[in-house]
Amino acid sequence: MIMERKGKPLTLGVFSRRKAQGEKIVVLTAYDLTSALIANAGGVDAILVGDSAGMVVLGYESTLPVTMDDMVHHCRAVTRARPQVPVIGDLPYGSFHLTPTGTVRHALRLVKEGRVSAVKLEGGRKRADHIQALLDAEIPVMGHLGLTPQSVNRFGGYKVQGRGKEAAAALLEEALFLEEAGCFAVVLECVPAKLALEISTRLGIPTIGIGAGGGCDGQVLVFHDLLGLFTGIKPKFVKRYAELGTAAVKAVEKYAAEVRDGTFPGPEHEYGEGSSPAESGSDPGDSPPSGYLGHVDPDKD
Numbered sequence: 423m424i425m426e427r428k429g430k431p432l433t434l435g436v437f438s439r440r441k442a443q444g445e446k447i448v449v450l451t452a453y454d455l456t457s458a459l460i461a462n463a464g465g466v467d468a469i470l471v472g473d474s475a476g477m478v479v480l481g482y483e484s485t486l487p488v489t490m491d492d493m494v495h496h497c498r499a500v501t502r503a504r505p506q507v508p509v510i511g512d513l514p515y516g517s518f519h520l521t522p523t524g525t526v527r528h529a530l531r532l533v534k535e536g537r538v539s540a541v542k543l544e545g546g547r548k549r550a551d552h553i554q555a556l557l558d559a560e561i562p563v564m565g566h567l568g569l570t571p572q573s574v575n576r577f578g579g580y581k582v583q584g585r586g587k588e589a590a591a592a593l594l595e596e597a598l599f600l601e602e603a604g605c606f607a608v609v610l611e612c613v614p615a616k617l618a619l620e621i622s623t624r625l626g627i628p629t630i631g632i633g634a635g636g637g638c639d640g641q642v643l644v645f646h647d648l649l650g651l652f653t654g655i656k657p658k659f660v661k662r663y664a665e666l667g668t669a670a671v672k673a674v675e676k677y678a679a680e681v682r683d684g685t686f687p688g689p690e691h692e693y694g695e696g697s698s699p700a701e702s703g704s705d706p707g708d709s710p711p712s713g714y715l716g717h718v719d720p721d722k723d
């Protein structure tokens with residue numbers, strides 16, 4: 423697989439530019455080198471290293487246990503892929519709930535160690551001081567409203583937010599606040615499509631929807647959901663563009679059968695005694711495809 427991307431590298435400016443030009447913004451989560459390479463080559467506009475990593479990679483039942491160390495680890499793996507798009511790191515639960523100084527300290531880890539260009543945090547007005555402190559530290563902030571998964575205990579489950587006149591007005595007010603506060607974009611998760619469209623129309627900054635309908639300025643999906651790799655739950659808003667989980671199980675079954683019946687490895691997978699150029703250099707299968715980092719063939723100098 424050649425994992426190259428055409429065109430100029432994108433910066434965070436892509437968010438405002440796309441909105442100004444009426445073009446949709448495509449965001450996808452990634453958590454490691456491979457998912458970042460795939461997202462980059464697939465032509466997304468930005469990568470979000472979401473704390474959804476806690477559920478689709480680390481096996482937790484919610485995002486609440488995710489730590490700063492987890493997020494730094496995943497952000498580092500993603501940015502090592504050197505994607506040509508901005509990478510946004512999610513601030514995990516507990517990392518922006520105490521003092522604004524603590525929030526900046528945590529976000530700086532994502533920037534300095536994780537090499538991200540911006541951070542995302544859940545919540546509106548009650549995070550005002552934290553957002554201001556981040557912006558004062560030159561860290562761009564993406565907001566996140568609606569079904570904010572870190573509030574699952576307060577919500578009493580994963581429920582659509584902003585239903586009914588009062589709740590809708592409150593959500594719109596929070597979104598307007600985030601724009602005023604200086605966020606460069608806001609994720610709207612699981613809110614009625616009509617409300618998301620109204621918010622998108624009222625805001626000068628882009629809205630990025632997930633379960634918020636087609637009226638948002640952009641969309642974000644979780645990598646494993648899009649590819650059918652995480653099949654535990656399938657919320658209504660998920661569209662699977664592939665069934666890689668099923669394909670992967672089939673591939674592993676085939677591998678297991680071939681090891682057991684001696685078909686794998688075949689002669690074409692074996693190394694000879696010497697390592698002549700003819701043996702190691704003439705087969706394109708020996709060369710890592712460009713864009714694939716760190717793949718070393720032990721038969722090469």
Ligand code: KIV
Pocket residue numbers: 451470471472473474475512609611632642643644
């Ligand atoms: O953690 C995450 O992946 C997210 C997106 C679903 C918006 O917050």
